[in-house]
Amino acid sequence: MLTLGSPFGNHMVLQQGRPVPVWGTAAPGTRVTVVFQGETASAVTHEDGNWSVTLPPLGVSSGDTMTVTGDAASTPITVSDVAVGEVWIAAGQSNMEFFMRHERHRTEVAPHCGNPDLRFIDMPEICYDGQLDEFDYSRMGLWRVANETNLDYWGAIAYYFATELHTDLNVPIGIIGCSWGGTSSQAWISERSCELAGGPWIEDWERGIEQAGGMDAYWAKQHGNPFNDRGNIVEDTFNDFILPATPTTDEIDAFLTADPIGGLPGLQPQQRPGSLFDHMVRPIAPYAIRGVLWYQGESDDLPGRNTLYADMLIALINDWRALWNDDTLPFLVMQLPGFGHWWFIEHNDFPVIRARQQQAVDASADTWLCSISDAGQEDDIHPKDKRIPGHRFALMARRHVYGEDVLADAPExxxxxAMRTLITPATEGAAPVPHGHERIAIxxxxxxxxxxxxxxxxTITALDVRLDGHSVRYRATLDESDLIIDVFDSPGTFRPSNHDDSATGARRSTPITVDFAQTGWYRVNLVNRAGVPALPFTITI
Structure with missing residues (x-):
C-alpha cells in the first residue's frame, strides 16, 4: 500500500528555499514518483518498504497540489491545498502545548483569526509501539488552517508566533506542534545521550520498572490503559478544568476524586528515556524546517536532576540536529519565567534550571535565549497569557534567523x-542617610x-544586594544602559577596608554580591526599549 509519512497531508506547509525531503511506504521494489510545483522526483522502494525522494528548493506559493504515484497496483495519493513558506517546530511540555482553547485572549482573537496562510499540525502524543493503534487519534496529526473552527486546536504560543511572523514576512507559516505536558528532558533526547548526560534519569526509570515487577509486567499494564489515551487532549476534561483558570488545591483534589481518569499514574511510559525522541521527533525528521522553538524545563526541576539540565539541553539540540543532518539548525529556547507555587508544588528551584538554560545556550552555536521574566504567574505554573512568549519568539526569529535589524535579545x-567609595554627609534637618556607601556600575x-x-x-524589581551573605540597603538607579547601585552600610558608620580594587582604587573588606531574578517567583520590570526584560544574573565583586 502506498502511503505518505508524517507530517505530510492536506493543508500542509513546505519550507521554501531549501531541498524538501518527501517519504513514505510502499511494496518493496515499487517506483514512487512525487510531483509538485512542476518538479518531479522518483525513487524505488527499499526492501524494508520505505521510500524517499527530495524535491529541489521551492518558491513561495499556496493552494498547490502534490501527487504521489506508484505502480499500477498502488492507489495514487493527492495532497491538496499545499502551501510553501516558513516551517517551524514548536516543542516542549505543557506551556508550549497550551491550546488557544484555554488562552487568556481567545475570545478577543477568535472572530478575527481567519488566515489561510497560517497552518498548524499537532503531532500525536505517542511514546511506545502500538499506542497509535490502541486509541482513536483521528483528531490529531492534521494540518489545520487558522480559522474560528480550528482555533481551539492551535498551540497558543505557536499561533501568536505564526501570526507575527506572517505579518512580518508575508508568506505562509506552518507550525509543527511536538509537545507533551509534564514531560522532562530525558524523554526528548536519544537513550544513548541520556546515558551519557543524564545517568540518574536512566536509574530512575530502571528503578521504577523493577518496582513495577519487571518490564513485561509493566508494559502489560500500559497497553490499552485509558491513562495512555492521548487521542483527544484538546477536549480533555482535566485540561478544560485546570488550564483556563487557576483552581485551588482543594478544587483540584475534588475534581480528581470525582473524575479519577484525570489523575496521574505512577511511572508513566512517556518518562522512558528516549521515548518521545523515538516516537514523536524521529518520525518528523527530516521534514524541511527553518528552526525549533523550545519551551521546557519545569519537569526537570527535581533534586539531583535540575543540575543536569545544561548537559541534557545541549544533548537535545545535538540529537535533533543530527536527525535533520543540520549542525546549524536554529534553536530558540524560552527561559522559564517567574513562578512560586501551584497545586502539589510548594517549592521550586527554577533559578537552577534558568541558569542551566543560559549555560546550554551559551555553549551552543545558532541557539538563542528568549526572556519572558515579566510574564510568569506566581500561583500557577501555566501563565495564561501566551501572546507575550509568542511575540518574544518571533522577535528572536526575525533578528537571528531572518537577519532583520530589530532589537530582540534580552538585556544581559x-x-x-566598583566605581568609588563615597562619604555622604548628613544634612541638618534632612532624613537620616548612610554616611558611607560604595557605588557599583553594571x-x-x-x-x-x-x-x-x-x-x-x-523601583527595579527582583534585585537583592548582599554583603557577607546578608541583604543590605541599597539604592538602584539607571544611567542609560548601566545599572547603578549604591550599597549602604549601617547608618553612621563607614566600613574600613583592606581590599584594594586595582581598577578604581576603591577599598573594601568584604565582597558584595548583586542578585537579580534569583528566586523562584519574581516579575522583572527592567527592560530595554523593545520592552524585553533583563536576564537573571548573579555578580560578585
Missing amino acids: AMTAR PFDHAPGGLHCADGTD
Whole structure:
C-alpha cells in the first residue's frame, strides 16, 4: 500500500528555499514518483518498504497540489491545498502545548483569526509501539488552517508566533506542534545521550520498572490503559478544568476524586528515556524546517536532576540536529519565567534550571535565549497569557534567523565594576542617610537607547544586594544602559577596608554580591526599549 509519512497531508506547509525531503511506504521494489510545483522526483522502494525522494528548493506559493504515484497496483495519493513558506517546530511540555482553547485572549482573537496562510499540525502524543493503534487519534496529526473552527486546536504560543511572523514576512507559516505536558528532558533526547548526560534519569526509570515487577509486567499494564489515551487532549476534561483558570488545591483534589481518569499514574511510559525522541521527533525528521522553538524545563526541576539540565539541553539540540543532518539548525529556547507555587508544588528551584538554560545556550552555536521574566504567574505554573512568549519568539526569529535589524535579545548584565567609595554627609534637618556607601556600575548588553522600568516606577524589581551573605540597603538607579547601585552600610558608620580594587582604587573588606531574578517567583520590570526584560544574573565583586 502506498502511503505518505508524517507530517505530510492536506493543508500542509513546505519550507521554501531549501531541498524538501518527501517519504513514505510502499511494496518493496515499487517506483514512487512525487510531483509538485512542476518538479518531479522518483525513487524505488527499499526492501524494508520505505521510500524517499527530495524535491529541489521551492518558491513561495499556496493552494498547490502534490501527487504521489506508484505502480499500477498502488492507489495514487493527492495532497491538496499545499502551501510553501516558513516551517517551524514548536516543542516542549505543557506551556508550549497550551491550546488557544484555554488562552487568556481567545475570545478577543477568535472572530478575527481567519488566515489561510497560517497552518498548524499537532503531532500525536505517542511514546511506545502500538499506542497509535490502541486509541482513536483521528483528531490529531492534521494540518489545520487558522480559522474560528480550528482555533481551539492551535498551540497558543505557536499561533501568536505564526501570526507575527506572517505579518512580518508575508508568506505562509506552518507550525509543527511536538509537545507533551509534564514531560522532562530525558524523554526528548536519544537513550544513548541520556546515558551519557543524564545517568540518574536512566536509574530512575530502571528503578521504577523493577518496582513495577519487571518490564513485561509493566508494559502489560500500559497497553490499552485509558491513562495512555492521548487521542483527544484538546477536549480533555482535566485540561478544560485546570488550564483556563487557576483552581485551588482543594478544587483540584475534588475534581480528581470525582473524575479519577484525570489523575496521574505512577511511572508513566512517556518518562522512558528516549521515548518521545523515538516516537514523536524521529518520525518528523527530516521534514524541511527553518528552526525549533523550545519551551521546557519545569519537569526537570527535581533534586539531583535540575543540575543536569545544561548537559541534557545541549544533548537535545545535538540529537535533533543530527536527525535533520543540520549542525546549524536554529534553536530558540524560552527561559522559564517567574513562578512560586501551584497545586502539589510548594517549592521550586527554577533559578537552577534558568541558569542551566543560559549555560546550554551559551555553549551552543545558532541557539538563542528568549526572556519572558515579566510574564510568569506566581500561583500557577501555566501563565495564561501566551501572546507575550509568542511575540518574544518571533522577535528572536526575525533578528537571528531572518537577519532583520530589530532589537530582540534580552538585556544581559556584563562584568560589574566598583566605581568609588563615597562619604555622604548628613544634612541638618534632612532624613537620616548612610554616611558611607560604595557605588557599583553594571553595564548591560542589548540595551541600545538605555534601560527603563516597564511599570513606570523608579523601583527595579527582583534585585537583592548582599554583603557577607546578608541583604543590605541599597539604592538602584539607571544611567542609560548601566545599572547603578549604591550599597549602604549601617547608618553612621563607614566600613574600613583592606581590599584594594586595582581598577578604581576603591577599598573594601568584604565582597558584595548583586542578585537579580534569583528566586523562584519574581516579575522583572527592567527592560530595554523593545520592552524585553533583563536576564537573571548573579555578580560578585
